[in-house]
Amino acid sequence: MDSRRKFLQKLALPALALPFLPLPSWANLQKPTLIPYQGPVLRVAIMGLGGYGTRVAEAMKDCKKAKLVGVISGTPAKIKTWQSKYGIPAKNCYNYENFDEVKNNPDIDAIYVITPNALHHNQVIRSAKAGKHVICEKPMAVNAKEGQEMVDACKKANVKLLVGYRMHFEPKTLEIIRMRKAGELGKITFFQGLVGFKVGDPNQWRLSKELAGGGSLMDIGIYAINGARYMVGEEPMWVTAQETKTDPAMFKKDVDETIQFQFGFPGGAVASCLSTYNMNNLDKFFLNGNDGFAEMQPSTNYGPIKARTHQGELSHPHVTHQTVQMDEMAEIILNGKQPIVPVDGEEGLKDLKIIDAIYEAVQTGNKVSLKLS
Numbered sequence: 001m002d003s004r005r006k007f008l009q010k011l012a013l014p015a016l017a018l019p020f021l022p023l024p025s026w027a028n029l030q031k032p033t034l035i036p037y038q039g040p041v042l043r044v045a046i047m048g049l050g051g052y053g054t055r056v057a058e059a060m061k062d063c064k065k066a067k068l069v070g071v072i073s074g075t076p077a078k079i080k081t082w083q084s085k086y087g088i089p090a091k092n093c094y095n096y097e098n099f100d101e102v103k104n105n106p107d108i109d110a111i112y113v114i115t116p117n118a119l120h121h122n123q124v125i126r127s128a129k130a131g132k133h134v135i136c137e138k139p140m141a142v143n144a145k146e147g148q149e150m151v152d153a154c155k156k157a158n159v160k161l162l163v164g165y166r167m168h169f170e171p172k173t174l175e176i177i178r179m180r181k182a183g184e185l186g187k188i189t190f191f192q193g194l195v196g197f198k199v200g201d202p203n204q205w206r207l208s209k210e211l212a213g214g215g216s217l218m219d220i221g222i223y224a225i226n227g228a229r230y231m232v233g234e235e236p237m238w239v240t241a242q243e244t245k246t247d248p249a250m251f252k253k254d255v256d257e258t259i260q261f262q263f264g265f266p267g268g269a270v271a272s273c274l275s276t277y278n279m280n281n282l283d284k285f286f287l288n289g290n291d292g293f294a295e296m297q298p299s300t301n302y303g304p305i306k307a308r309t310h311q312g313e314l315s316h317p318h319v320t321h322q323t324v325q326m327d328e329m330a331e332i333i334l335n336g337k338q339p340i341v342p343v344d345g346e347e348g349l350k351d352l353k354i355i356d357a358i359y360e361a362v363q364t365g366n367k368v369s370l371k372l373s
């Protein structure tokens, strides 16, 4: 009898204990559930059916709260393929000339802009004018002036503007942020962010100032900029920066190859970062505090992200970043949910102000002051 009671107690414990465990917000995101989701769904049209647009579309197949329902593309053949692959009706297909007509389409709630950086400004403002919420890929624009205009246009149109910061929903990233907020690392003293890769094809838009707005800093350096802010938990007050160019034929004027930059934070912490298009194996964050540290490598790729702290390895399960991102963004847009780390246009604008300041620091050699909060 006693052993039967013990057996039953063992069985009951997880079921009884679960409701009282403080489960982190990511824990439920990709768990299969017996009750099908019946709440509101964000109906999304993707603009720009390229490499990353395709990744987002595939990830959205597993979303509960967001659904791919439309496309905007300059390539008719891609539209056809996507229509059959994702079941998209012809009435939800647009090109770059006619997509303003989406304002008359009640079956699309939001447009996800996934085109080359320099096109975001115009495309986001047109989407907002069409009365649609906008998710825009990083960098939100190519400078802070454009970014401010996008924020203003979305405010004026009374639509939400979010930036595709997928790491803001990544479980290990969120755990380190939780630890830092809880004081488990003590006073934060230092952040290091190393990001980069060898860019390859010299003819791609990423190496054109007109389409990319710059070089590695715009594309990959932004992860270290944004990461420094959410890891340290403060806004930088100043920036210094230095550029090196070893291949001027590949990296033309105003297209940066490698930039090292440093930040100073109000609490006394400093950051040291490197952004490059000409070195491999760089995807590493290190956060140091007086009582502990956190290290991530890889820190921002599609994962699985690996992380350890002074307390040991983090074992949070891998999630498909874009699936979680889109479900969470649906909650933000439809239900006003507040994310742990902001993903709105103001957040994107802060990174653009820092990018402007880094380029200014490179050009002048000066320490450039920032006022972000």
Ligand code: NDP
Pocket (backbone or CB within 6 Å): 047, 048, 049, 050, 051, 052, 053, 072, 073, 074, 075, 078, 114, 115, 116, 117, 119, 137, 138, 139, 164, 165, 166, 205, 211, 219
């Ligand atoms: P791709 O070159 O793979 O795709 C871009 C797509 O934009 C093209 O396929 C095309 O689609 C459309 N497009 C419209 N005008 C142009 C033009 N003049 N030149 C080239 N393409 C054009 O780029 P990515 O998908 O890699 O990057 C797109 C955006 O996504 C960038 O802002 C980038 O920074 C961001 N990104 C974000 C990532 C993340 O992890 N958050 C990862 C990778 C990229 P169509 O033929 O349908 O018109």
